Amino acid sequence: MSGPQHLLSVADLGREGIAEVLRVAESFAEVERRSVPKVPTLRGKVIATLFFEESTRTRLSFETAAKRLSADVLSLAVASSSVKKGESLRDTVETVEAMGIDAVIIRHSSAGAPHQVARWVERAHVVNAGDGWHEHPTQALLDCFTVRQVLAERKGAAPEELGVDCFEGLRVLIVGDVRHSRVARSEVLAYSALGAHVTLASPGSLLPPSLEGWPVEVAADFDEALSDADVVSLLRLQAERGSGSFVPSLREYTAGWGLTARRVARLRDDAIVTHPGPMVRGVEIASDVADLPRTVVTQQVANGVAVRMAILFLLLGGELPRVAEVPDVA
């Protein structure tokens, strides 16, 4: 048997799959605590990062993860590649595959680009590192991993002892620009697969056009929803995707939907605040709030490497050798 070939959506994993990623990620978190945080697991594998959209943490995080697994990493800077000469995505991918690259980590401004790439490749694994407004599965996984870590720490237990039962009935409030957020989509899928109740709090203009089929509720009153939440997941107002024109002004957005010091006072003592980064202080989160102990942004970034190591290991390490098929001779 062989594991899944690609990670394109959180929906590919399901509850069992998410639990397995979190479990294996704990083993890699241990690797990261060592003085030499490197294991020989993926020696000889070649992993390419194809980022058609800018990124700091996701790219660094994936590349660090791959290097800590001893894989060789190629990072294609799209700005200085043949893409600029007009090469199509398909030709770029075929070039990459012809070089025998084992995995492609792709970020693209168009939703569905990684799915399309996955249809083109024959042997390479494809990992979605964010596609348009669609999904950012590894971010949602590391958010779950971080939340579990905090819950375990409070109980004085090891995170792996909690399994994924700790998410059952957890109240997660996702706040802000849901419409343009791929993180929100992946988080909704991940948290609800694990049995959490997900509520959205967003100005009407920044909700997706349709919520049909989504396992979510929409908060009638933001301030009230805050006092119920176990986890508050803040989203960035995505100016580069034109979010600015969906709200009257940034100041008005902050007044209505920003996590200000006044609103933080409404949170329960044990509520956790997450943010996928980059934070825009003073817009969706007040600067003082960003620095509170309950805000776990730096833990999220630190955990990103362990979670991405787990993803790469499960995709590339768990596979069986591909048996060359002998073509039929007529």
Next chain:
Amino acid sequence: MAERERSHTRPLGGVFVAHSQVLTSADVQRALTRMAHEVVERNGGLTDVILIGLQTGGVPLATRMAEILRQIEGAHELAVGSLDVAFYRDDIGLRPVLPEAVTDVPVDLAGRIVVLVDDVLFTGRTIRAALNALNDYGRAKSVQLAVMIDRGHRELPIRPDFVGKNLPTRREEMVDVGEDGVWIGILEDR
């Protein structure tokens, strides 16, 4: 016949069907006691000694051996750890290899005498992986190997220092060390 689930290396595994008992649980306890004495004798005490059990079969044996060692040498500070070698195996990509548990090596191994503890020594490949893994926790002064069962069929130049029982087996057989002693049998598909 005893039947139990055994997930040898997840997600492979199957149902272990036991054919005959090799050691009773009392025999295992006696063997552990003897091996503990040998560990003390070999190292002239327990100074710098750390026991590391291999996931998963070696971990309970290491814990039990540590209890015996503390009785032999009084209330000695004895470090005990556990090691999962999944990330160091040489069959990654040949079959699904997944970690069973988080590794716990509580101290820097530089200058320490490491006693690796495992239930069954077979091809030696797990121990090869364990030696590589240990390297990443510091340069141990020496590494010794204690196994409850040495069943032969080595594929690498590895030998144990302390053995509970030498048990000649056929390759396709399976040896299971559990709470109820040591059984020999076969692994059947689920």
